[in-house]
Amino acid sequence: MPGYTVNPFVDGFQETPAGPVPRVKTSLGPADHLGTIRARTGIAGNQYKINPGLYCAGNPSSHSPVLVTANYKLSFDSLRKELSNLDAWILVADTRGINVWCAAGKKTFSADEIALQVKRAKLSAIVSHRQLILPQFAAIGVAAHTLQKKCGFNGVFGPLRAADIPRFMKNGRQADEPMRTVTFTVTERSLLVPVEICMLWKVFFLVVPGLFILSGIGPDIFSFKACVERGLTAVGATVTAILAGSMLTPILLPWIPGRQFWLKGLLTGGVMGLAFIFLVNDQAGVMEKGSLWLWVVAIASYTGMNFTGATPFTSLSGVEKEMQRGLPVQFGGALLAIVLWIVAPFVN
Amino acid sequence: MKEFRYIDGAAILKLNEEACVGCGNCVTVCPHRIFALHDKKAGIVDYDACMECGACANNCPVAAIYVNPDDGCGCAAYIINSWISKVTGKRVNMFNN
Structure with missing residues (x-):
C-alpha cells in the first residue's frame, strides 16, 4: 500500500483465510540491538513500540499455538527470538508500548484488550483451536477465566519468561516451578x-x-x-x-x-x-x-x-x-x- | 525467589478459605509461589514473600483473595508524587515523574 514500509523485523507474509499475516524474523538484527540500547538507557523515552495485532513465526497452520504478548518492542523481541524452532502465531496486545508486567499492573494489558485483538485479527478464522497462551506476568491485568466469554478463546498461562517458551511447548504446554518463579539475577x-x-x-x-x-x-x-x-x-x-x-x-x-x-x-x-x-x-x-x-x-x-x-x-x-x-x-x-x-x- | 526477602509482615493479602473453590489459579499465577492447594482449598504457604502484585486476586473466579489495591508498582519518586497528589488532587503520570 502506498506510504507503508515493512518493519525490519518482518521477513515475509503468511497467507491466511483472514488475509496476509506478517512473519517475523526469529533473530535480532543491528536495528533491534540499537533499539534495545536506546530503550535500556531511556533515550527512546516511552516510545518503543510496534503495531498491535497478529504476527507469526515460522510456518504456522490452523493448529499452531497462539502466543500473546505486549507491544513494547523489547517484550516482542524477547518472545520472537525464542521461536526459531516453533511455528506459532503471535498476538500482540496494545499496551501503549509498555512491557507485559507493568502494562498488566496498570490494566492496559487486560482480558478486554486481548479479546479486542482476537476479534480484530479474526483469529477464529485462522486457527481451529480456541486456546491463547498468555505470559504469566500478564496475570495481574488479565483475568484468564473471563476470556472465554469475551472472545471464545481460553487463556492458559505460559511461563514467566519468554526464554522458557520452547521448554514449555516441549513439556506439553506445562510450566514447572522454575518457569513460574520470578528471578532477579x-x-x-x-x-x-x-x-x-x-x-x-x-x-x-x-x-x-x-x-x-x-x-x-x-x-x-x-x-x-x-x-x-x-x-x-x-x-x-x-x-x-x-x-x-x-x-x-x-x-x-x-x-x-x-x-x-x-x-x-x-x-x-x-x-x-x-x-x-x-x-x-x-x-x-x-x-x-x-x-x-x-x-x-x-x-x-x-x-x-x-x-x-x-x-x-x-x-x-x-x-x-x-x-x-x-x-x-x-x-x-x-x-x-x-x-x-x-x-x-x-x-x- | 528465596534469595530475596523483603520486609516481613508488611504485605496486605487476605485469603477467604471458605469462599475458595480450589481452582488453583492463584497457585498458577503467583510469581513468588506463595500458594498451595490442600484438600481442594488454597492456602498461603509463604505470606512474607508476597509483593502485592495482585495476580492471584485478579484470577480468582470467586473473589476469595484480597490484595492491597493501591496501584503502585512505582519507584520512590512515583510514590512521593502519589502522596503529593493525594493532597493536591492532581493525577500522577507514572512516566513523567
Whole structure:
C-alpha cells in the first residue's frame, strides 16, 4: 500500500483465510540491538513500540499455538527470538508500548484488550483451536477465566519468561516451578542500572548549579575560586552517591546486609563516602569532610531506595513503610550536609 | 525467589478459605509461589514473600483473595508524587515523574 514500509523485523507474509499475516524474523538484527540500547538507557523515552495485532513465526497452520504478548518492542523481541524452532502465531496486545508486567499492573494489558485483538485479527478464522497462551506476568491485568466469554478463546498461562517458551511447548504446554518463579539475577539487575541512572539526569542538572553557588559562599561573600574548586568536589560527591545508590546497590543487592533499601543505600553510601573523602581533597577540613560524607550517604540512601520500583519482590506496603523511615533520615542528612558545607569556610 | 526477602509482615493479602473453590489459579499465577492447594482449598504457604502484585486476586473466579489495591508498582519518586497528589488532587503520570 502506498506510504507503508515493512518493519525490519518482518521477513515475509503468511497467507491466511483472514488475509496476509506478517512473519517475523526469529533473530535480532543491528536495528533491534540499537533499539534495545536506546530503550535500556531511556533515550527512546516511552516510545518503543510496534503495531498491535497478529504476527507469526515460522510456518504456522490452523493448529499452531497462539502466543500473546505486549507491544513494547523489547517484550516482542524477547518472545520472537525464542521461536526459531516453533511455528506459532503471535498476538500482540496494545499496551501503549509498555512491557507485559507493568502494562498488566496498570490494566492496559487486560482480558478486554486481548479479546479486542482476537476479534480484530479474526483469529477464529485462522486457527481451529480456541486456546491463547498468555505470559504469566500478564496475570495481574488479565483475568484468564473471563476470556472465554469475551472472545471464545481460553487463556492458559505460559511461563514467566519468554526464554522458557520452547521448554514449555516441549513439556506439553506445562510450566514447572522454575518457569513460574520470578528471578532477579545479577544480569537482570545490571540491565536496570542504566535507566536508573538516566532517570536522574533532570534532577542532577538542577542540583549541580545549586552546589556550585553554595560552594562559592564564604568569608569573602562569594569566591569564584571556591565556587569552582569546592563546587567540583561537591559534584564529585554527588556522582559518587548516585553510583553507590543506583549502581552498586542494585548490583550488590543480595550481598548488602539488611532488607530495607534505604538502609542498603545508606551502607553502600557510607562506604563509598568514606572512600571519596579519603581519595579527594586533602585540604578539606573535618567539617567539610563530614558534610561530604553525609551528602553521599543521604543521596545514596535515597537513590538506593528508589530502586524498589524496579525489583520484582518489593510490595508497595513495604516500600511505603520504609520510605516513612528513610525519607526523614535522607532529608535531614542532606540538609545537615548543606548547612555544614556553607558554614565550613567561615569556621576555617 | 528465596534469595530475596523483603520486609516481613508488611504485605496486605487476605485469603477467604471458605469462599475458595480450589481452582488453583492463584497457585498458577503467583510469581513468588506463595500458594498451595490442600484438600481442594488454597492456602498461603509463604505470606512474607508476597509483593502485592495482585495476580492471584485478579484470577480468582470467586473473589476469595484480597490484595492491597493501591496501584503502585512505582519507584520512590512515583510514590512521593502519589502522596503529593493525594493532597493536591492532581493525577500522577507514572512516566513523567
